Amino acid sequence: MSSKPPVIQLEGVTVAYDTVQVLEDISLSVAEGSFLAIIGPNGAGKTTLVRTILGLVRPMRGEVRVFGRPAAALGRLRRQIGYVPQMHAVDLHFPVRAEDVVMMGRYARLGLFRRPGKADRLAVERAMERLGVLELRRRPLGDLSGGQRQRVFLARALATEPRLLVLDEPTTGVDTHTSRSLYELLRDFQQEGITVLMVSHDVGVVSQYVDGVACVNRRLVAHGRPEVVLTDTTMTEMYGCQAMFFHHGKAPHMVVRMEEQEQ
Ligand SMILES: Nc1ncnc2c1ncn2[C@@H]1O[C@H](COP(=O)(O)OP(=O)(O)O)[C@@H](O)[C@H]1O
Ligand SMILES: [Mg+2]
Numbered sequence: 001m002s003s004k005p006p007v008i009q010l011e012g013v014t015v016a017y018d019t020v021q022v023l024e025d026i027s028l029s030v031a032e033g034s035f036l037a038i039i040g041p042n043g044a045g046k047t048t049l050v051r052t053i054l055g056l057v058r059p060m061r062g063e064v065r066v067f068g069r070p071a072a073a074l075g076r077l078r079r080q081i082g083y084v085p086q087m088h089a090v091d092l093h094f095p096v097r098a099e100d101v102v103m104m105g106r107y108a109r110l111g112l113f114r115r116p117g118k119a120d121r122l123a124v125e126r127a128m129e130r131l132g133v134l135e136l137r138r139r140p141l142g143d144l145s146g147g148q149r150q151r152v153f154l155a156r157a158l159a160t161e162p163r164l165l166v167l168d169e170p171t172t173g174v175d176t177h178t179s180r181s182l183y184e185l186l187r188d189f190q191q192e193g194i195t196v197l198m199v200s201h202d203v204g205v206v207s208q209y210v211d212g213v214a215c216v217n218r219r220l221v222a223h224g225r226p227e228v229v230l231t232d233t234t235m236t237e238m239y240g241c242q243a244m245f246f247h248h249g250k251a252p253h254m255v256v257r258m259e260e261q262e263q
Contacts, residue, residue, distance in 0.1 A: 004032045005068045007164055007195045008053055013062035015048055022048050026062070026220045030197060030212075035190040037206045037226075038199045040216040046199045047086055049216060050168050053197070054083060066164070079109055082157030086168040086199075087149070098144065098152045099137040102128055105159035127155040131185070146173040150182065158189075165189060167198040176205070183209040203230065 008030035015023040022045045030036050038046050051057040052064055055071035055078075064071040067080070074081075082105065105127070106120040116124075128134040131151040136144060144152065150170055157165055165186070171179035179202060186196050187209050200206045207213060207226035215221040215234055222234040 006030055006065075007032045007067060008197070009063075009065040009068075010053070011063040011065075013052060013059045013064060015045070015052055015057060016060045021060075022218065023052070023059075023216075024219050026216075028214055028220060028223060030195060032195055033190065033193055034212055035187060035196045035210045036198070036212040036214060037210040038197065038214045038216055039201060039203050039206070040221075041201070044217045046216055047168055050166055050197070050199060054081065054166065079160065080163040082160045082162030082165045084150075084153045084157050084165075084167040084170055087146075087172055093142055096141050097137065098133060098139050098141060099124060099128065101141055101152050102137075102155045102159050105156035109160070123159045123161065124155075127159040128152075130158065131155040147175070147178040150174055150178075154182070154185075162194060164195045164197065167196070169199050169201065171200065171202055179205065203235075 006029040008028070010026050010028045013023060013026040014021060026049065038049060040046050048057060052059055053066060053071060055064070055066070055074060058072060066074060067077050069075075069077060102124045103116055103120065106116055106123060109120075125134065128137060131154055133148060133151045133155055136148060136152070141149065141152065154167070154170065157167070167186075171182060174182070183206065186198065190196050198206070198210070207230055210226060212224065213226045213229045214223045215229060215237075217237070221237050222229045222231075
């Protein structure tokens with residue numbers, strides 16, 4: 001359909017920690033300007049998949065390309081990726097102010113030894129304003145609520161002026177209203193041309209915002225448009241529970257009945 005090369009391309013990717021295989025034979029491609037959700041149960045390998053795409057984990061087999069280049073050898077192109085890690089990966093007791101966190105998003109551009117300049121301060125301010133956290137700029141990160149912290153980290157990713165934005169469960173511990181406004185914001189970014197890749201377990205809600213879903217449970221169970229992918233069979237394969245979808249126009253609503261005995 002498009003002549004542009006995919007922003008992300010995985011070909012037969014298998015990842016193992018020591019001898020334990022976590023991802024198996026994943027092939028996936030993400031077109032420039034799309035908004036893709038990676039969904040799947042806990043321990044399915046979603047974070048590992050993200051870290052593999054970022055070149056932080058080397059696959060045992062297969063090939064990962066980002067912006068048409070090997071993920072592990074992106075060089076300067078790495079600056080064009082904004083990354084919001086899963087929250088438990090963040091040390092909340094680290095004594096930094098909100099604006100310091102956002103400025104970290106500029107360091108990849110700055111290099112280690114240059115001090116932030118006017119353009120950097122402006123980018124930080126703009127990103128914080130966009131996320132509605134500018135008035136929190138001098139507050140210590142540890143003082144902020146879950147939702148405020150998520151916005152600060154998203155502002156950090158935005159301050160990198162990314163071409164690709166990667167978020168790992170950005171709505172964990174955040175109420176539904178805040179989640180929805182975050183998804184709307186991500187859709188705005190998409191409309192501005194940023195490719196957005198987001199891990200989520202918020203299946204039913206997320207599918208109303210994204211234009212693609214990748215269901216992962218060690219293997220890629222399904223990949224495509226949400227209204228096509230999120231079928232009974234896919235959900236059953238993925239969660240081991242009976243799931244039903246009622247389609248209201250484009251937005252599937254999900255009812256999940258857990259099996260009697262949990263594994
Ligand atoms: N650094 C690691 N070393 C060893 N095993 C890991 C490591 N990170 C994750 N795992 C294991 O890999 C599997 C997938 O983890 P993860 O990618 O975090 O899944 P998800 O993000 O879907 O919850 C889990 O069984 C987890 O325990
Ligand atoms: Mg995870």
